Amino acid sequence: MKLDILAFGVHPDDIELGCAGTIIAAIAEGKKVGIVDLTQGELGTRGNAETRKQEAANAAKVMGVLVRENLQMADGFFKNDEAHQRKIIQVIRKYQPDIILCNAPEDRHPDHGRSAQLVSDAAFLAGLRKIETVDENGQQQIKWRPTYVFHYIQDRFIQPSFVIDVSKYHEQKIQAILCYTTQFNSSSTEEPQTYISSPMFLESVKARALMLGKRIGVAYAEGFISEKVLGIKSFDSIIQNET
Numbered sequence: 001m002k003l004d005i006l007a008f009g010v011h012p013d014d015i016e017l018g019c020a021g022t023i024i025a026a027i028a029e030g031k032k033v034g035i036v037d038l039t040q041g042e043l044g045t046r047g048n049a050e051t052r053k054q055e056a057a058n059a060a061k062v063m064g065v066l067v068r069e070n071l072q073m074a075d076g077f078f079k080n081d082e083a084h085q086r087k088i089i090q091v092i093r094k095y096q097p098d099i100i101l102c103n104a105p106e107d108r109h110p111d112h113g114r115s116a117q118l119v120s121d122a123a124f125l126a127g128l129r130k131i132e133t134v135d136e137n138g139q140q141q142i143k144w145r146p147t148y149v150f151h152y153i154q155d156r157f158i159q160p161s162f163v164i165d166v167s168k169y170h171e172q173k174i175q176a177i178l179c180y181t182t183q184f185n186s187s188s189t190e191e192p193q194t195y196i197s198s199p200m201f202l203e204s205v206k207a208r209a210l211m212l213g214k215r216i217g218v219a220y221a222e223g224f225i226s227e228k229v230l231g232i233k234s235f236d237s238i239i240q241n242e243t
Contacts (some may be wrong), residue, residue: 002032005082006097010115011041012056018152020173021166034067039075046191047182059179093141104154119138139149160223167219205207
């Protein structure tokens with residue numbers, strides 16, 4: 001299955017928080033989108049690997065993605081080395097995406113930046129034909145390098161290279177986030193409260209979308225960092241901003 005967009009998140013819920021609006025908007029435009037979670041989020045204070053698995057599946061349905069995989073790397077302890085790069089290369093060659101979305105290049109959680117570099121490095125290496133990989137059936141994979149690698153913004157604010165209008169899909173994004181009931185519903189469990197379980201955390205997610213939207217004259221937006229300079233075909237591609 002060839003995908004237009006493949007989104008990587010080191011933890012289940014990273015993608016929902018960082019770029020779910022963009023994913024839902026792309027699907028509404030007819031794009032084929034898939035998600036790959038690197039870990040099961042097993043080190044999270046609340047919930048466990050099994051609850052995260054079900055929550056991720058529920059969120060995938062809300063977003064409408066075609067496929068969601070989990071590579072079961074070790075939460076907190078995965079490395080940007082050959083073994084982990086090869087796992088990413090295999091999945092990139094499997095789905096042959098034109099665009100990759102991945103974690104922020106630096107953030108509050110150290111896994112985010114490490115994941116960003118791992119996926120970025122693997123995306124380049126996936127285009128080298130002398131790196132040999134096989135699929136689940138033992139068949140040789142062909143080389144494939146995505147055209148773009150974009151990093152979504154997470155907890156810490158990073159100046160975006162560009163922003164995407166997600167106004168029509170913001171509420172659906174929030175619904176996808178709330179599928180992670182162990183993480184974001186502070187009254188539903190006796191487990192310890194955390195940085196993200198507070199209702200104010202979700203308010204900050206909404207505030208970020210509002211702030212980015214204001215910068216381009218729309219209600220809600222999501223920001224991305226590009227690893228290379230982007231080009232436009234004409235000035236008609238630019239959103240009119242009267243603010």
